[in-house]
Amino acid sequence: MSHENTPDYYSVLQVSPHADGDTIERVFRLLAKRFHPDNGESGDSDRFSQVVEAFRVLSDPEKRAAYDAHYQEIQQVRWKVFDQESAQDDVAADRQLRGAILSVLYSARRNDVDRPGVGIVDLEQLLGTPEAHMKFHLWYLREHGWLQRLDNGTLAITADGVDRVMEMGGPDAPHLLGPGSPPSPEEPGSRGEASDPGPGDAPHPAPDQGHGGWGAS
Incomplete structure (x- = not known):
């Protein structure tokens, strides 16, 4: 198979080429x-097949080693065909996810000001987004002073973060959460070590509808 036709499996799973097996x-x-096609809210048979194929290769040490041997060439081809429209879509989705993270943390602080922390596993469950996909955004929000990591390791919104949410229209603003908002952290099972969500249990933030703000300083 030529490099032009070889999928970027790391991009499909949205993980670093250095990610470990776990x-x-x-x-x-x-x-x-x-x-999964049975997921009535976000099922996509094509994307599901891509994810399964990527995992089949990257979870097998021998297959992954063979794939990594020419991954650099695959990356060069990928960036060669990179287009501005897809870049804008990615930026909009990133902005949407940052808004959703702050909205969840706002709700947690509003519902229990003395115990406002939300664990990373809870965020994964509520947003349907793996930790690896949120690391950049958590760093960004923390650098702006909009969230903080508490002594117990959980994440909590700061006063500046609350102000930011309100500036953007409040935690339920449609352009922050989009259709299919994540459940509020006070709902049963949202605190602590919840089990993996079933199909449709944790909707992913929808792409931004053109409202900016989360990428601004």
Whole structure:
């Protein structure tokens, strides 16, 4: 198979080429449930097949080693055909996810000001998004002072973060969460070590509808 026709499996799973086996399996399970054809809200048979194929290769040490041997060439081809329209779509989706993260943390702080922390596993469940996909956004929000990591390791919104949410129209603003908003952290099972969500249990934030703000300083 030519490099032009070889899929970027790391991009399909949205993980780093340096991701370990546990991370790859964790991300695969979340994406497989999101895109499974039986999922009435976010099922996508084509995406599901891509995710399964990517996991089949990257979860096998021998297949992954063979794939990695020419991954650099695959990357060069990928960036060669990269287009501005897809870049804009990615930026909009990133902005949407940052808004959804802050909205969840806002609700947690509003519902229990003394125990506002939300664990990373809870965020994964509520947003249907693996930790690996949120790391950049958590860093960005933390650098702006909109969220903080508490002593117990959970994440909580700051006063500046609350102000930011209100500036953007409040935690339920349609352009922050889009159709199919994530459940509020006070709902049963949203705190602590919840089990993996079933199909449709954790909707992924919808692409942004053109409202900006989360990428601004």
